[in-house]
Amino acid sequence: MNSNNTAHAGNTAPTTTASTASTTSTATVADVIAVMEEAYPPELAESWDKVGLICGDPDAPVRRVGFALDCTNAVAQAAVDTDIDMLITHHPLLLRGVHSVATNTPKGATVTTLIKGDVALFAAHTNADSARPGVSDQLAEILGITPGQPISPNKNNPELGLGRIGTLDTPMPLAEFVQRVADRLPTTEWGVRAAGDPDATITTVAVASGAGDSFLDTIIELSDTTPIDAYLTSDLRHHPVDEYLRAGGPAIIDTAHWASESPWLTQAQQLIHDTLGLECHMIDIRTDPWNLAAKQATK
Ligand SMILES: [Zn+2]
Numbered sequence: 001m002n003s004n005n006t007a008h009a010g011n012t013a014p015t016t017t018a019s020t021a022s023t024t025s026t027a028t029v030a031d032v033i034a035v036m037e038e039a040y041p042p043e044l045a046e047s048w049d050k051v052g053l054i055c056g057d058p059d060a061p062v063r064r065v066g067f068a069l070d071c072t073n074a075v076a077q078a079a080v081d082t083d084i085d086m087l088i089t090h091h092p093l094l095l096r097g098v099h100s101v102a103t104n105t106p107k108g109a110t111v112t113t114l115i116k117g118d119v120a121l122f123a124a125h126t127n128a129d130s131a132r133p134g135v136s137d138q139l140a141e142i143l144g145i146t147p148g149q150p151i152s153p154n155k156n157n158p159e160l161g162l163g164r165i166g167t168l169d170t171p172m173p174l175a176e177f178v179q180r181v182a183d184r185l186p187t188t189e190w191g192v193r194a195a196g197d198p199d200a201t202i203t204t205v206a207v208a209s210g211a212g213d214s215f216l217d218t219i220i221e222l223s224d225t226t227p228i229d230a231y232l233t234s235d236l237r238h239h240p241v242d243e244y245l246r247a248g249g250p251a252i253i254d255t256a257h258w259a260s261e262s263p264w265l266t267q268a269q270q271l272i273h274d275t276l277g278l279e280c281h282m283i284d285i286r287t288d289p290w291n292l293a294a295k296q297a298t299k
Pocket residue numbers: 001002003090091209210211257261
């Protein structure tokens with residue numbers, strides 16, 4: 001989903017670091033692109049999106065592939081330092097118009113780090129959101145939800161599209177489900193927040209990885225005909241959520257953008273490892289920009 005596309009210094013993440021065995025390979029950047037584009041067809045990307053190869057030579061050999069949600073400069077440097085030939089991210093580095101890649105700009109510094117370090121960069125963004133399995137499928141599954149129909153189906157193929165609505169493996173009170181979300185998603189400093197009756201039973205959940213506030217009205221409309229007990233997404237704001245709740249929207253859960261989308265990286269890593277047998281490395285940097293949180297005493 002939409003990225004704010006801002007570069008930030010990374011923190012050490014508590015998420016998994018996975019390296020897989022290498023085989024002698026003559027794969028190229030173009031070979032990796034072909035596998036990614038078969039799984040996440042670029043034509044599924046939203047019209048405003050920019051997906052695909054951002055820098056690098058399609059003919060360059062690839063021995064080691066890195067994975068990260070965002071290509072911050074810290075991530076780019078980590079890719080160089082760990083001998084990665086090609087970095088796969090979810091968020092496009094250069095989503096909007098760029099007139100400079102000077103090193104005194106955050107994105108310019110990152111592009112320069114990649115090019116000097118001979119690292120190709122490729123992004124699968126809203127195409128990976130819409131494809132199946134895609135980003136929201138991975139999010140649903142990690143939370144114990146069997147992903148069903150999209151929240152916003154693709155016009156040409158309604159099985160594909162943004163967000164998923166699915167059934168929880170065990171119905172549970174909202175408070176318990178919110179705790180499960182906190183326990184199962186990658187850790188961030190500020191965790192998870194929610195609005196709704198803590199004791200309400202949650203069976204059917206809609207999830208939209210990344211910034212899903214554009215679906216608030218859709219969730220209200222869908223819940224007239226489809227039972228939806230809770231909606232989980234990221235980057236939610238005061239007024240839209242207040243109005244959604246007053247319009248009768250189901251319980252709502254807000255997670256860190258980074259936390260809802262990072263689980264997809266495991267799916268992409270598995271894909272590249274299984275199809276091309278390349279050495280894969282998860283870059284162990286948490287790019288959630290928030291690194292402090294304080295709980296207030298209840299008054
Ligand atoms: Zn996103």
